[in-house]
Amino acid sequence: IEKASGKSYWQFLDERIFKPLGMRATSNTDPQPIVPNRASGYEWKNNRFENRPVLLPAIAFSAGSFLSKAEDMAKWDAALYSEKLLKKSSLEQMWSAQVTKDGVALPFNYGFGWFVDSYHGHRLVQHSGGTPGFSSVIYRFLNDKITIIILTNHGDRVLDQLAVDLAGIYLPVLKRPEANPDPDPATTSRLKDVMSGLLTEKYESASLTPEMRSFLGTASGKALWKWIADHGTLGSFVFSDQEDRGDGQVLRYKVSLGGNSYWFSVLMTKDRKIVQIYWW
Incomplete structure (x- = not known):
């Protein structure tokens, strides 16, 4: 991005994504600025919570150095249902699973920065992530136009079950059975x-x-x-x-x-x- 644009990564995101979408609470995790309501990160160790320091932008860089909130993420999600950021053809390419040169499925159905899946015909793209002290997930059921966004200040945990269950509460057809007769x-x-x-x-x-x-x-x-x-x-x-x-x-x-x-x-x-x- 920096080579193609001639700008820093953070400047590019700010000018091309954050400001156009009105994502005013989204920035990098630089610890120096005073940010109202900035969450502290924690991790459960030895049967108690411990503080975790901020992962500096110079270390995590594009892998996970963002401050944001659910409202800003919702603005980004809404933009992905339009062509405000990318053409429809680019979005479809981003949400298409890659395969080997022989056409064999890889250990994960992964597009360009998104896991790609479906649940009984309901198309899903999603990604989770974590840094010391924080975990997050976004689930987008594309055809149903349902998005689940979870941001937590608990270090590096699997949150996907919460996203799956919340989607099932909102749209019962997405609810997973707690148990069924096992055919095998x-x-x-x-x-x-x-x-x-x-x-x-x-x-x-x-x-x-x-x-x-x-x-x-x-x-x-x-x-x-x-x-x-x-x-x-x-x-x-x-x-x-x-x-x-x-x-x-x-x-x-x-x-x-x-x-x-x-x-x-x-x-x-x-x-x-x-x-x-x-x-x-």
Whole structure:
């Protein structure tokens, strides 16, 4: 961005996005300015909350150094339903999942800065994020024109289950069943064993596609499952629902980690290899 525009990253965002959309409360996380109602960040450690310092813009840069509030994020969301920021063709490209050069699905359906998914035909683009002391998520059900934005000052937590549940409260067709009769208990048991192995770094790789095995061997893959493991010990693993998708099937579960409930989905091929596991 800086090379193409000849401006600093923050100046470019301010001139091209924040000011045109009236996002007056959005800026970088520079700790020097006095910002009314600026939230402090916390993290739960050793059974108590601890302060977390601000992640400086020079460190996190474009990965996560924003101050904002829900009202400003709602203005940005509204702009994404128009062509105020980007052409419709650019938005569609941004929300199209990338594949390998051989057309094989990657370990995540990811476009340009957005995870891409659907729930029984309801198109979804979303992203979560976290820095020391803060966590956030945005879920956009495109065809339903429902957006869930959650900003918290609790460090680096999975919030996706809250976004999923809030969407289901507003639009019941998006509500996930707490439990359903399990059509294949053996597969559920196997998937629970796989997830348990991923959380303890002792998984059975034969259950995974080559692309998934490759991802789990990367620094990003290892850090991802370390982050999920930090949420606590795996408990219940309850079947919620399933849907056919392309050449495979998505199985969804309500999973307990550290006594708290989360939604997890597993995409499997017809020969029951695991293509993707994701926390929504």
